[in-house]
Amino acid sequence: MSKRPISSFFTKLPPPQKRPRLTPPPSQKEISSQASSHFQKDISSETSSHLHKELSPEASPQSPPSTHPSYPHPISSLPPTLYTLLTTLPPPPTRPITKPSLNLTFHHPFLPSKTSKQLYTFLRASLPFYRVTYSIKRDNLSTVVNTPRYTTVFGVDSNSYFHSNSSSGSGSEGLALLDTKSNTPVPKERYKACICPPRPIPQCLEILKSIVERETGERYNFILVNYYADSSDSIAFHSDDESFLGPNPTIASLSLGTTRDFLMKHKSEKSLTLKLSLNNGEMVVMKGETQRMWMHSIPKRANTIKGGWTGGGRVNITFRKGVKTACTMNYYRYNVGDGGVFRWDDGRGEMVPFDQGSSSTTTAAAADDDDDYGDSAAVKEG
Numbered sequence: 001m002s003k004r005p006i007s008s009f010f011t012k013l014p015p016p017q018k019r020p021r022l023t024p025p026p027s028q029k030e031i032s033s034q035a036s037s038h039f040q041k042d043i044s045s046e047t048s049s050h051l052h053k054e055l056s057p058e059a060s061p062q063s064p065p066s067t068h069p070s071y072p073h074p075i076s077s078l079p080p081t082l083y084t085l086l087t088t089l090p091p092p093p094t095r096p097i098t099k100p101s102l103n104l105t106f107h108h109p110f111l112p113s114k115t116s117k118q119l120y121t122f123l124r125a126s127l128p129f130y131r132v133t134y135s136i137k138r139d140n141l142s143t144v145v146n147t148p149r150y151t152t153v154f155g156v157d158s159n160s161y162f163h164s165n166s167s168s169g170s171g172s173e174g175l176a177l178l179d180t181k182s183n184t185p186v187p188k189e190r191y192k193a194c195i196c197p198p199r200p201i202p203q204c205l206e207i208l209k210s211i212v213e214r215e216t217g218e219r220y221n222f223i224l225v226n227y228y229a230d231s232s233d234s235i236a237f238h239s240d241d242e243s244f245l246g247p248n249p250t251i252a253s254l255s256l257g258t259t260r261d262f263l264m265k266h267k268s269e270k271s272l273t274l275k276l277s278l279n280n281g282e283m284v285v286m287k288g289e290t291q292r293m294w295m296h297s298i299p300k301r302a303n304t305i306k307g308g309w310t311g312g313g314r315v316n317i318t319f320r321k322g323v324k325t326a327c328t329m330n331y332y333r334y335n336v337g338d339g340g341v342f343r344w345d346d347g348r349g350e351m352v353p354f355d356q357g358s359s360s361t362t363t364a365a366a367a368d369d370d371d372d373y374g375d376s377a378a379v380k381e382g
């Protein structure tokens with residue numbers, strides 16, 4: 001498989017030997033200000049030249065961690081080796097899957113195994129994760145649902161964007177949330193109902209987003225990350241068809257770590273089903289009427305996989321574009337929630353509460369560990 005320089009993602013570049021000496025990997029501040037412009041106007045050429053300059057595949061020093069008042073802790077930037085691997089990708093094999101009303105592309109793999117392995121280990125260790133609980137009302141009875149996986153989310157809907165405010169010093173502390181139309185600070189009321197302030201996408205995920213955007217020809221403003229700790233973690237049958245994603249949304253979904261089954265079923269035609277085995281580094285891209293007509297899930301597995309380099313876990317990263325403020329409320333509610341933060345503990349080989357003083361392990365008496373999905377106000381169940 002031939003190596004694909006990052007330049008091929010963005011614009012045609014002169015041959016590598018003629019390329020100017022590089023700059024370090026982009027900091028979160030640089031990327032966020034660039035990303036913010038996506039939602040003001042179509043600046044693909046501007047974006048290309050920016051990334052051109054910044055996403056150079058040569059060796060470079062470690063960028064400082066991404067920090068922001070909305071983060072529970074600083075988030076490491078990509079280590080130079082991983083940055084280099086991600087910026088010299090081979091072209092991904094692509095397999096369209098044809099079924100009625102299904103628009104699905106399967107990249108197997110999207111990232112080479114060494115790159116995926118490093119990215120899995122890095123993201124699991126670097127991101128803040130949550131084990132969200134929430135209440136639903138059924139037959140006038142309030143039930144508490146425990147989300148059966150770890151989750152986290154970054155981004156904001158297209159009414160707002162993060163912009164680097166050079167007057168507030170260096171680093172991402174200076175990222176301000178601006179209104180897309182007026183380019184002035186977002187009124188406080190806009191996200192008042194949000195469980196936490198919207199979070200800018202950290203450098204490590206922003207680089208990944210640029211690569212996925214180029215490959216899929218779409219723009220995204222949200223990154224949702226799932227961590228399935230073991231075979232009993234899952235996501236129930238659902239479709240990502242909320243109106244806050246607009247009609248016919250594109251969802252790109254990258255798998256890292258342990259192989260898990262991805263099941264799909266048509267909403268009305270029971271005989272139409274699909275089962276894909278999602279391996280380390282593979283990506284499915286769902287487009288068009290797929291969300292309207294089909295549902296998908298990652299079921300629990302009967303057999304437990306432990307040990308090995310994955311420790312039995314799986315990281316899933318989905319890239320989406322939210323067009324309404326309701327999207328921001330919903331995604332933070334169901335992927336951050338109001339419990340405590342978890343972080344990977346390498347010594348123990350598991351997620352542990354980041355702040356021991358937090359209420360992260362509190363679960364309600366009526367705990368229901370069954371299938372659930374919190375992507376919409378009305379919870380869908382499998």
Ligand SMILES: O=C(O)CCC(=O)C(=O)O
Binds near residue numbers: 224240255262297318
């Ligand atoms: O883990 C996966 O592959 C699917 C995740 C998913 O469907 C979602 O987050 O909406």
Ligand SMILES: [Fe+2]
Binds near residue numbers: 238239240296
């Ligand atoms: Fe989904």
